[in-house]
Amino acid sequence: MTTLSVTKEVLLKRLEGLHQIPTIPTVLGPLLRYLQQPVEQLDAQKVTDLIAQDKSLAAQCLQMANSPLFGRWQKVDTLRGAIVGLGFHRLSDIAMSCGVLNMLPGEKTSIDPVVFWEHSLGCALMCRHFARKIGFIDPSKAYLSGLLHDLGIIVNLWVLPKEFRAAFEVARAAGIPLHEAEQQVLGFTHCESGRLLAERWGLSLDLIEVVHLHHSPQDSVNHGALVSLVQLCDLLCRTSGLNYGYVEKRQVNLAEETGFAVLARHYPCLKDLDWARLTFELDSYLDEVHSLVRSIYRT
Amino acid sequence: MELEVQNNARARRRIDDSKSAGMTAVSSLQFTGTQQRPPAAELVRIRDLIYQVAGIFHPDNKLQLLQDRCSRRMSELKVATLHEYFQCLTIRPTRQAELVALLNEITIGETCFFRNQQQLDSLRDVVIPKILQAKANSCLRRLRIWSAGCSTGEEPYSLSMLLLEEANGLLQDWNVEIVATDINERSLAYAKNAVYGSYSTRNLAPHYRQKYFVPVGDQLQVHPIVRRNVSFIRINLSDNERVTAMKSVDLIFCCNVLIYFDLASKSRVIQHFHSNLQPYGYLFLGRSESLFGVSDEFRLIHLPGATAYTKKIGPAQEGSKRI
Numbered sequence: 001m002t003t004l005s006v007t008k009e010v011l012l013k014r015l016e017g018l019h020q021i022p023t024i025p026t027v028l029g030p031l032l033r034y035l036q037q038p039v040e041q042l043d044a045q046k047v048t049d050l051i052a053q054d055k056s057l058a059a060q061c062l063q064m065a066n067s068p069l070f071g072r073w074q075k076v077d078t079l080r081g082a083i084v085g086l087g088f089h090r091l092s093d094i095a096m097s098c099g100v101l102n103m104l105p106g107e108k109t110s111i112d113p114v115v116f117w118e119h120s121l122g123c124a125l126m127c128r129h130f131a132r133k134i135g136f137i138d139p140s141k142a143y144l145s146g147l148l149h150d151l152g153i154i155v156n157l158w159v160l161p162k163e164f165r166a167a168f169e170v171a172r173a174a175g176i177p178l179h180e181a182e183q184q185v186l187g188f189t190h191c192e193s194g195r196l197l198a199e200r201w202g203l204s205l206d207l208i209e210v211v212h213l214h215h216s217p218q219d220s221v222n223h224g225a226l227v228s229l230v231q232l233c234d235l236l237c238r239t240s241g242l243n244y245g246y247v248e249k250r251q252v253n254l255a256e257e258t259g260f261a262v263l264a265r266h267y268p269c270l271k272d273l274d275w276a277r278l279t280f281e282l283d284s285y286l287d288e289v290h291s292l293v294r295s296i297y298r299t
Numbered sequence: 300m301e302l303e304v305q306n307n308a309r310a311r312r313r314i315d316d317s318k319s320a321g322m323t324a325v326s327s328l329q330f331t332g333t334q335q336r337p338p339a340a341e342l343v344r345i346r347d348l349i350y351q352v353a354g355i356f357h358p359d360n361k362l363q364l365l366q367d368r369c370s371r372r373m374s375e376l377k378v379a380t381l382h383e384y385f386q387c388l389t390i391r392p393t394r395q396a397e398l399v400a401l402l403n404e405i406t407i408g409e410t411c412f413f414r415n416q417q418q419l420d421s422l423r424d425v426v427i428p429k430i431l432q433a434k435a436n437s438c439l440r441r442l443r444i445w446s447a448g449c450s451t452g453e454e455p456y457s458l459s460m461l462l463l464e465e466a467n468g469l470l471q472d473w474n475v476e477i478v479a480t481d482i483n484e485r486s487l488a489y490a491k492n493a494v495y496g497s498y499s500t501r502n503l504a505p506h507y508r509q510k511y512f513v514p515v516g517d518q519l520q521v522h523p524i525v526r527r528n529v530s531f532i533r534i535n536l537s538d539n540e541r542v543t544a545m546k547s548v549d550l551i552f553c554c555n556v557l558i559y560f561d562l563a564s565k566s567r568v569i570q571h572f573h574s575n576l577q578p579y580g581y582l583f584l585g586r587s588e589s590l591f592g593v594s595d596e597f598r599l600i601h602l603p604g605a606t607a608y609t610k611k612i613g614p615a616q617e618g619s620k621r622i
Contacts, residue, residue, distance in 0.1 A: 239601040241604060247604075249424045251601065253598060253600055254601065274591045274592075275591075276589035276591050277350070280356040280589070281358055281359075283360065283361075283587070284358035284361070287360050288360065
C-alpha cells in the first residue's frame with residue numbers, strides 16, 4: 001500500500017508541477033465548451049471557424065470526413081462541406097478525434113501511437129454503433145466517451161514514461177490487461193491518472209466517470225449506462241484486432257462482465273442482443289480504421 | 300436425404316477447389332480511395348438472408364466478396380440485377396437449390412491448412428491451458444477433439460500439427476486424439492490419402508511445411524507422425540445414433556458445415572454437440588459463423604481474434620430475438 005500512496009503522490013505532484021503535462025488543444029477547449037449547449041443553439045459556421053484555426057487539425061478532419069467510417073460516400077473538400085454532408089455532430093466527433101489523439105508524445109513511447117489511435121478510434125466507433133443498436137439516448141456522447149476513455153494512458157506516457165513502460169512490458173509479456181499490470185507495477189491505473197486530467201480539463205461529469213471507471217463500471221454513481229457501454233466496447237476492441245499492440249491471452253464472456261449487468265438494468269434488450277453479429281460487424285471497422293489512422297498519422 | 304445431397308455437393312466442390320491451385324485470391328472491399336459508394340440495399344438484404352438462414356455473416360468490409368459470389372451465380376442464371384437474384388433466393392421454386400449454390404460459392408477457397416490462424420492461436424494460448432486445468436485431476440491424460448465435417452482433412456491435420464508442437468511443453472505426457480468425421484466417402488478417402496496440392500498448403504509456414512510434410516511429386520503428403528493422431532470416420536451429422544456415439548469430447552470444430560442445414564437440423568446437431576461435449580469443453584465454428592437463434596444452451600466466448608462457444612451453466616435462457 002505504501003507503493004500506491006507514494007506513487008500516487010508522485011503522480012499528483014508531477015501532474016501539478018510539470019509543464020509537459022498534455023494541455024487540452026487550443027481549439028478543442030472552446031469546441032468542447034461550445035458543444036455543451038443544446039443542439040438547436042449550435043451554429044455550424046461557428047464550429048467551422050473554431051476548427052479552421054488549426055490548419056493541421058482541419059486537414060486531418062477533412063481526411064477523416066472522407067472515410068466511409070464516418071458515413072461519407074462522396075468527396076468533401078471543405079469543412080463547411082463536411083458539416084453539410086456529415087452533419088454537425090459527426091464533424092465535431094472527427095475534430096475531437098484528431099485533436100485528442102494528436103496529444104500523444106512525439107518521442108518513442110511504449111505504446112505505438114498508431115496502435116493507440118486505432119484502439120481509441122475503433123472504440124469510439126464501436127461505442128457509437130453499439131449505442132444505436134441498443135437505443136442509447138446519445139450516440140454522439142458514446143462516441144466521445146469511447147474516444148476519451150483511455151485519456152489516462154496519454155497522461156502516463158507523458159508523466160511517467162519509464163514507469164509506464166515497465167507496466168506495459170509486464171502486460172505484454174504476461175498477456176494480461178494493461179490496467180492489471182499498471183496496478184501491479186505502479187499501484188494505480190490509467191483510470192486514476194485519466195480522472196485527474198479529465199477534471200483539470202473541466203470535462204463533463206459523465207466523461208470524467210467514463211475515464212475513471214471504465215474498468216469498474218459497478219462503481220459508477222450517475223452514469224452507469226454510459227460507463228458500462230464503454231467497458232463492453234473496450235473489451236470487444238481488445239479481443240479483436242484493435243488492442244494495444246499485444247494479445248491479451250484470456251477469454252471474455254461479455255454477459256459476465258459487471259458492465260453487462262449495469263447496462264442491462266437500463267436496456268433490458270441487451271440480454272437478447274446478437275453479440276456474435278455485433279462482433280462480426282466490428283470486423284468491418286478493422287481494415288478501415290487501420291488504413292485511416294496510418295494515413296493520417298503519416299501526414 | 301436432402302441434406303446428404305447438399306453435403307455431397309459441397310464435398311465434391313471442396314475437393315475440386317482444393318485441387319485448383321490457380322484459383323484467384325479472394326478479393327476484399329477496398330474502401331479507402333476507391334470505394335465511394337454505399338453498399339446496394341439488395342446486397343445487404345442478401346447478406347441478412349444468408350445470416351438468417353445459414354448463420355454466416357458478411358461484415359461491411361466483406362460485402363464486395365459477397366457481391367462477387369452473387370455475380371458468379373447471376374451470370375450462370377443469366378440474371379441481370381441483384382434485385383432479381385434476391386427473388387431467385389426467396390421467391391422462385393428453385394430457391395432452396397440456389398441458396399445451396401450460393402453457399403458453395405461463398406465457401407470456395409475456405410479449405411486449406413491453418414485456415415483460421417487466430418482461432419488456432421487462441422486454442423493453443425487460451426483454450427488448451429483451460430481444458431488441461433479442468434482435467435488436472437483426471438487420471439486419463441487424454442485430449443479428445445472432434446472435427447465435425449472435416450471435408451478433405453486439412454482442419455484435423457492442422458490441429459494435429461499445432462498440438463504436436465506442444466508435445467514437449469504444454470501437452471507433455473498428454474495423448475491427443477482427433478476424430479475427424481464427414482458424410483462424404485470421397486472426401487474421407489482424400490483425407491486419408493493425405494496428399495495435397497499448392498492451394499491447400501498455401502498458408503503453411505515454412506516450419507510446418509518442412510517438419511510435417513513429405514514431397515510426393517509436386518504435391519505434399521502429411522507426415523505419418525501427424526496422421527497418427529487423426530482417425531477418420533464417416534458420420535452423417537443428421538444421423539442421431541452415430542452422432543450420439545461421439546461421447547466425451549473436449550473440443551468440437553464444426554466450421555462452415557452447419558450453414559447448409561435448415562434450422563431444425565441445425566438445432567438437432569447443436570443439441571448433440573451439447574451432449575457430446577465435456578462440461579468445460581469448447582465448440583468452434585467457422586469465422587463469422589453464429590449460433591444466434593439456433594441454440595440457447597451455449598454461450599458466446601470472445602478469444603483473441605476469435606469466438607467460440609461453451610456450455611451454459613444452469614437452465615437455458617428463453618428464446619432470443621434479434622436486435
